[in-house]
Amino acid sequence: MADQIIGLHEWIATPPGAYLLAWERAQMATAVADVFGFHALQLGLPELDALAANRMPHRWLATETPNEKAAFVTDFSALPFPANSLDLVVLPHALELTADPHSALSEVARVLVPEGRVVICGFNPMSLWGFRQQRGHLYRRLGVNRLFLPQAGEFIGYLRCRDWLRLLSFEIESGDFGCYRPALTREPWLQRFAWMDQAGARWWPFFGAVYCLVAVKRVRGMTLLNPAWKPTRILANAPVSVANSSGSHRVGFQ
Numbered sequence: 001m002a003d004q005i006i007g008l009h010e011w012i013a014t015p016p017g018a019y020l021l022a023w024e025r026a027q028m029a030t031a032v033a034d035v036f037g038f039h040a041l042q043l044g045l046p047e048l049d050a051l052a053a054n055r056m057p058h059r060w061l062a063t064e065t066p067n068e069k070a071a072f073v074t075d076f077s078a079l080p081f082p083a084n085s086l087d088l089v090v091l092p093h094a095l096e097l098t099a100d101p102h103s104a105l106s107e108v109a110r111v112l113v114p115e116g117r118v119v120i121c122g123f124n125p126m127s128l129w130g131f132r133q134q135r136g137h138l139y140r141r142l143g144v145n146r147l148f149l150p151q152a153g154e155f156i157g158y159l160r161c162r163d164w165l166r167l168l169s170f171e172i173e174s175g176d177f178g179c180y181r182p183a184l185t186r187e188p189w190l191q192r193f194a195w196m197d198q199a200g201a202r203w204w205p206f207f208g209a210v211y212c213l214v215a216v217k218r219v220r221g222m223t224l225l226n227p228a229w230k231p232t233r234i235l236a237n238a239p240v241s242v243a244n245s246s247g248s249h250r251v252g253f254q
Helices: 008-012 015-032 101-111 128-140 158-167 187-192 196-203
Strands: 039-043 058-063 086-092 112-123 170-178 210-217 248-252
Touching: 008 015, 015 086, 015 112, 015 170, 015 187, 015 210, 039 101, 086 101, 101 112, 101 158, 112 128, 112 158, 158 170, 158 210, 170 196
Parallel strands: 039 058, 039 086, 086 112
Antiparallel strands: 112 210, 170 210, 170 248
16 A cells, blocks of 8 residues: 555555544644634645634635645745734645745745744654655665655654744744654554554654644744734735634643
């Protein structure tokens, strides 16, 4: 089965994909539930309704390729929103699959309001899954496809992603790792190693197969006021609103 995997959307339908999706769904629910504002955006992975637990009145799902679940299609490096107009942006594996991840993240920084939040999920190259993927790339040079994870895109490690965010004036609020089971393709074998989720979170927390980062956009020299009421911002030339499209380890940062 793994030899036929060609992309993230196909991979999500496999047993390890479902395992990862369940972990990310729980992480997103926790990360976005208490983020308040008016406008939220999800970039990529329509299989995961990352904004389901959020209560903002205006929520969009965007993809770079046509998808029936998406509100609109756009280049992640050129989002159709004014500067300082979104309160929350979530990127489940979007940076890994877009052609220019650094430009996409810079664009997210542009459209977020001061104190707005970004939530990013990505594969961790320093994990059992990442090691198997690296070995698969060696086999590909011999003409044999033994990749475990999706072929497309470049996996961006946790530390690299964190450094990019800091360069864009984001402050890391939290970082989570999860999915510690071995790189296995069959459901029964994945279930046999369920105990590794708790063991991994305790003994090797930074080697989970996937990570989730939450960061806040900081603007130096700006004093935020808290008025008694806040008027609704109207986005010029923005897409139509879509409401509710259909074991981890946390690391704190200062």
